[in-house]
Structures are given as C-alpha cells and as structure tokens.
Amino acid sequence: MSTVAERLYLRRRIVNGVALVLSGAAAVFGLIMLGWILWTTISKGAAALGPQLFTTATAPPGEPGGLANAIVGTLTICLSAVAWATPLGILAGTYLAEYANYTKRGELIRFVNDILLSAPSIVLGLFIYTLIVRPMEQFSMFAGVLALGFIVLPVVVRTTDEMLRMVPTQMREAALSLGVPQWKVTTQVLYRAALSGITTGVLLGLARISGETAPLIFTNTNNQYWNFSPLQPMSNLPMTIYEYAKSPFEDWQQLAWAGALLITVFVLLVSVIARLLLLKNKQSHD
C-alpha cells in the first residue's frame, strides 16, 4: 500500500513526464512541417529545373517555355521597391532613434510602424490600387513597385531605429565634443557603426517581398511577354506561379513548382545572409 503522499508524487511525476514529452512532440511537429514543405518544393521543383528555365520566356501550354521574363521581372520589381523604400526607411528610422527617442510622437510613429509591419499585405495592394491604378486606369509595374515598397518600408524603419539605438551614446558625445555638427555625426559616424545592422533590415525586407503575391494582383498583375516599361504590367514569378499552379496543364504546373523552388531558395539564402550579418553586428558591439 502506498501512502497518499507517494501517490501524489507519482501523479505529479506522470503529469510532468507527459507534458514534457508533448512539448518535444510539438517541436517535432514544427520540424516535420518544415521538412515536408521544403521536400515537396525541392522534389517537385527540381524535376522541372533546366537551362531553358532561364533562357526562354513564358509560353502557352504545350509549347516549350521557361520563366526568363518572370525571373528578370521579379528581380526588377523587388529591387526597385527596395530602392525607394530603403532611403526613406533609413531617414524615418533615424528620426525615431536620434531626434524623437523617448518622445510621445516618436512612440506614436513607432507604434504605427509596427502595425504597418504586420498589416496584411493584401491591404497595401488594395490601397495602391485605389490610389494609383484606378485613377490611371492601368495596371503597371510602377504601382506594383509602390505597393511592395510599402512592405519593405516598415522593416527598414524598425531595424534602422533599433540599430542606431544600439550604437553607444559615447560615440555621439565624442564626435559632438570635437565640434562635429549633428547631421555629420549621424551620416558619417552612426551610419557607419550601424551599417551591417541596417543592411540586415534591407535584406529582410527583400526576402519578405520576393515571394509576395497578394499586393501584385491589384497593382501590377502579370504579363506573359517581355516588358520594360514601368507604365505597363511586368511579368513576375509570384503571379506566374499563382496562375500556373491553378491551371489544369501539367507542364505549367511543373513550371510553377520550378518557380516556387527558385523563390524559396532565394528567400532562404537572403534570410541566412541577413542572419549572419546580424550575428556579426552583435559580436562587434559586444
């Protein structure tokens, strides 16, 4: 016969054991999901990989086609979006960290920026549609670049803000005491100290938009031909994947998987580089 205390102890140990095993199972679930999704993308995408992917433009079903115009288009659109959002984001982040830190308006803008950071991307697409596309009566690469830039912007604002605040105050004081004006302190001392951190933010922004599809549906749409005019739709990978994956044609679906593989590899590569940069930045500050 066991005493009450012993039975209680046994019960507590069983509860503990079950809970810890379940927590391990949760972690395994997450890893399985990651492995499953990556495996699906790699195995289905690799089957359609080949040089024709990069050399031929998209073609009607049944004809041999590639994704060349979509790949070039996606790179153009994403880099343009990063190009306009980065300087603006760095300036806004500078204001938050250097001029409005610990102020009410700084807190307000930081709050709004964080909301924008997590806001549904589809909403930003609709916003640009009503603002630009409807008045111009034309879907265009320009509108797509605007919409995607608004996704990069809050990422850059936030990282710039955080990275500048991580720069030790002594650095500012040392520079100011030499008689350097504040704008020069910011642009020539602080930016240099925070450079790798800010670059991380820009890369994270790029990783976020390179697979982004929803905003493009309302702004840029897609183009099955080559186009280099910013006032016309430009072909791009996410929209092509979306259209091809929904199509009933086997060869189009295969191309969709190949495109999916390209985007996934690109996104994971960029995030890993961003992570390594961040690690380096942390070490240099420690």
Place this chain on the structure above:
Amino acid sequence: MNAEADRELRLIAVAKRAQGDQRMDFFFRSLTASAAWFVLITLVGAMLVMFDGGREALVEQGSKFITTDYWDPANLIFHGLAPIVGTLLTSLIALLIAVPISFGIAVFLTEVAPAWLRTPIATAIELLAGIPSIIYGMWGLFVLVPWLGEYVYPWLIDELGTWPVIGPWFQGIPIGIGLLTAGFVLAVMVIPFISSIMREVFLTVPGRLKESAYALGSTRWEVVWDIVLPYTRTAVIGGVFLGLGRALGETMAVTFVIGNANRLGTLLEPGSSISATIANEFAEAFADEHRSALLGLGFLLFVVSFIVLSIAKLMLKGMSRWEGKR
C-alpha cells in the same frame, strides 16, 4: 595690421561655417522628420482611401453588409457575411491548433531541450516564417488537400459528424478543401511567430524565481505552468494576438485551399475568407458594386487587423517594461 585682418577673416569663416552647419542640421532633421511622418500618413491614408473605395458597400448597405449571407456577382448583390465568418473561423481554427503547439515548442526550447539543440531547432522553426505564403498554398493544394481528403476528412465525417452540437460542423463530401484545411495551413504559418515570441518572453523570467520553485521541489512542468506562464501571461497573450493578426489577413495560402465558395457551410465544405474572396474575384470584378464590396471587405479586414495588432503591441509593451526593471 595684416594679422588683424587675417583674424577677422578667420572669424567670419568660422561663423559662416557654423551657420552652414546649423542650416544643414535643420535641413537633415526636417528630412528625417518628414520621412517618419510619411509612415504615419501612409497608415491613415490607406484607411481613408479604402473606406472611400468601399463606401458604396459599407454606407449604403450599412449593417446588412456584415449580417446577411448572400453573395451573388451575377445579380450584383453583395452581402459579406460568408467571407467575414470564414475569416474569423479559419483564424480561430488556426489559433486552436497553433497556440498549444507553439507553447509546446517554446517550453521545449527553453526548459527541456539540451542547450546545444536549442539554437538549431529555433532557427529551423523560424525558417518556416520565411517561406513565402504562395508556397504554403501550393503545398496545401497539391499535397495536403489530397492527403486530408483521403485519410482525415472521411474519418472526421464518420466520427465527429454524428456527435451532438459539433456534429453538423463536420459533415460534407470529403474532398479535402475547406475552412478546416485553410485553418490548418494558417496554423503552420503562424506557429513560428507565436512560438518565437513565447520563447523570447519565457527567457525573460528571472532565474531566481524558477530556482526557488525548483528548490521547493517543483517538477519542470510545475515551474512552467505555475511560475513561467503567470509571470509572462500578458506578453504571451500579446504573442497570440500577433499570430491572430497574421492569420486574419493571410491571402495566398488560404486562396489555394479554401475552395472560394461564397456561402456559409460546414468546416469541411468549400468556403471563403475576406482575403481569399478579394484575391480571387478582383480580376473579374468589373461592376462598381462588386469592386466597392471587395474594397469594403478589405477595409473591414484592415480595421480588424489594426485593432488586433494594437492589442498585441500594447500587451507586448508590458514585456519590455519588465525587462527594463530587471
């Protein structure tokens, strides 16, 4: 005489330079300030512009827009109850699945796993967050849907379909497409967000508190449940709300697996959500009423996301305050 003039000139140069610096300082400050206000204006502007775009549906229909289930593009009648309910239901299912699993992952990574295993697993889970949502959609449609339709849905219909109360939610033809599938895909997508926040806040619990509990003979689970969780409650709820904010507006993954049928049905039948309806019908919405209804839905989605994310922000703010005190 010469030295005097020289000094004068130098003084003037210094004064000029100071003036120039001052002007540049002012200019640079204004430049950064306008960039920062631009961020604020974007959010407010986006809301106003979308309200204007959806005014026809929102104002003229009034509450009917969100309380009536009737979406008929052919006859230009647009009442949005079905997509609204779809969004809420899929997000709810996502949270029901994602919250316990994220909690488990966070506990595993902070209390259970050996130290060398923590960083690699945490990194792997966070990689899930980086995968573009369209990839989730394709995986959902081509891999998950056939699998669920073959093995899981028939079982659910046989087992749960006959239960009282919840039974009617689990009936239908097992094709694997529907709100439940969408909810599951959403769950996988928000797990990395929720679990990484939980893990971060669990790490802020002072070691002294946990050690005191261990010294009194608590098991690990008791330390997690009675010490760590109460200490971090607000921030944990904040993390859950952040995940909810993500799930509400997720578009591409949902569009692929939800079926895009704009009517209320069971969890196992094709349904729709706000974002999926907008993404799916926008290209074919030529009538003003249709576009206006879609923009109106988008506006509602924006407002709800804004509220949910604000709550998340406010609750997570408590966390940084605690951190400051330590």
